[in-house]
Amino acid sequence: MRTVSAVIAAAALIASAGGGFIMVRGQHQGGEAPRLALVTPAAAQANDAPIYYQDPDGKSLYSPTPKKTPDGRDYVAVRAAAEEASAPDAIPAGTADRKIKYYRNPMGLPDTSPTPKKDSMGMDYIPVYEGEDSDDGSVRLSPGKIQRTGVKSEPAARRVIHTMIRAPGTVQLDERRISVISMRAESWVQKVADVTTGARVGKGQPLMEIYSPSVASAAAEYIATITSKGTSGVAAFGRGSRQRLMNLDVPDAAIAAMEKNGIVPISIEWSAPRNGIVLERNAIEGMRAQPGDVLFRVADTSVVWALIDVAERDLGALAVGQLVVVRARSFPARTFTGTISVIYPQVNRETRTARVRIELTNPDLALLPDMYVDADIDIGSPQPVLAVPESAVLDTGSRQAVFVDKGQGRFEPRDVKLGHRGDGHVEIREGLVEGDPVVVSANFLIDAESNLKAALKGFSEAGGQP
Structure with a gap:
């Protein structure tokens, strides 16, 4: 059973790479069992036999023999002619006039050849033409692969980024508005x-x-x-x-x-x-x-403090006088507006937070001491900045890069320096200009293709091949 499953998986890979298989039934000493014979697309096309069967909904489910879905529908037979006609990565017209530099392994292995050859499974090596592995660091993808992987681009544009710091806190009395009556x-x-x-x-x-x-x-x-x-x-x-x-x-x-x-x-x-x-x-x-002796203690609550705990990493973006919107958990539909009056000069050793004091007017005396609140501090710039969607940035920790769409299937990796983040976008301080189209979808697949081509090129140069 494991052998048949392995053969089916290999056959599906071969079919997706341009090869095929047909089912050959016969007798052998262990009893009747189907035997799989791998054939080339040309042989399958000559026999007009299906090379495999695929799920009718287009899912990545294949079978070497006719099969039905759980709801009783037949799998669709895929023939060699149809496979070649629908192959999105087929060699485009006009490549006959271009010079082939070398051939690379169809399974992405670091193996190249100066002449046409087949791998151990009978799959043809893929030709690499001049200009497809340019030294400018760009990546070239065929239109079929771009369509299949869902690559999308969006121009870098200027927009206002709202970066919010959200922190919890409690309401406390204003120390300056407490009076003690004693003799x-x-x-x-x-x-x-x-x-x-x-x-x-x-x-x-x-x-x-x-x-x-x-x-x-x-x-x-x-x-x-x-x-x-x-x-x-x-x-x-x-x-x-x-x-x-x-x-x-x-x-x-x-x-x-x-x-x-x-x-x-x-x-x-x-x-x-x-x-x-x-x-x-x-x-x-x-x-x-x-x-x-204290006989009475009276406090004025028309103005109160909100003491919130801000993470240590956000302290550099705070300043006295910044506007803060506070929401009390007792009044979720209301907002209270105040300003930062004091940033306490001490960080809690255990929680790695610093305390920030916000003065709030309390005209209807709704805010009570020790009430829980949540504060929103907008640290973004009110001026528009150059920004791209966060999905466009490939962040390795020490390096941040984007892919710039150069047109005609070429994508250039470019290092950038980032700024504020917010609203699903990130500020670009260096590396791009306004209007540069950057890849916002499937950029990880382009990055993988870039690494693959770099590895193949390095292997070719080390082996003395084209």
Whole structure:
């Protein structure tokens, strides 16, 4: 069974190269079995016998004998005359006037001959004419091979390339918009307003009432100085007393009320220093507060930060002031626009990312702290640049090249220097000019053909053959 399969595969290769086979049935000592005899196209054409059978849908499925598809359709018989007529790589007209330089192995092996010959399977060596292996490095393909392999070209043109950097991150509070309310002297909390953690407060909104012996003493001293008229040095002493109240962080509204009424208040009303949300409430009615104890913490969320982690390889394309579009995973239909304000000067050793800060306006307070976001940073140039499709570039890592279509089946490999990538295109900084047609499809097959011809040429030169 393996032998028959191997013969069928070899026969299909021979048929595609211009050879053929016919089925010869006969007797042999092991019983009846079909025998395959390889014949030349001329013999098959003289007998008008099929050289093989092919799948009716044109697939690469062959059989040396009549066969049916799984759905019951007959395989199509391919005869020698039809094979030669449909061969796309047949020698074109006019080649009779050209000089044959040498003959190469039909299976692509590094073997050439100065005279016509056959290989071990009976296949004719393929003639190579003058000009087909030019020294300019170009590759020449027949029209049939170009059509069969699907080679397509597209001119290099100028276009705007949008190169996007996408990175995840989280929303954080603006450190400059957080206020802490704490006492600067020993105090007691007399009353706390109906404000809890997470509540939104406005600037000047009462939060609590505080009694402090130090504040009461400074207030009594200040009122005594401003109500005593005619005493020498009263003005200077009054300024000192007022400054003492300010040093104790007494609100300006409370000091103004003392100056107006001339009464020493028992408790002082403390209010919110800014608009925002209450992040922390530690004040409890009747509690004793030591200097420095945090009683309230309020943050303004009208402007927030998006801290995103950008890969190390993309840091060179970032700059302060670049526009960034941020999408919150909680609001997939909305976009928030901001700018890069800070690129932190440190790379995470484990993730190889650097942190970038983006300032975002949050007018409707939809963005909340620690919310996940995704940032899109456009690092492409707004000016059109020379570009080709990414499929046109053959990248080996150390070398990038494209094939330029020179016409009449000739393709010239050309080294290029690349720039930004995006939208399926890549910028060409050196190697091409606007309008150069480059191969965008099947260029790997052309590259393989180029390597094959280079190997054949080197083998010929080393062997002293044409």
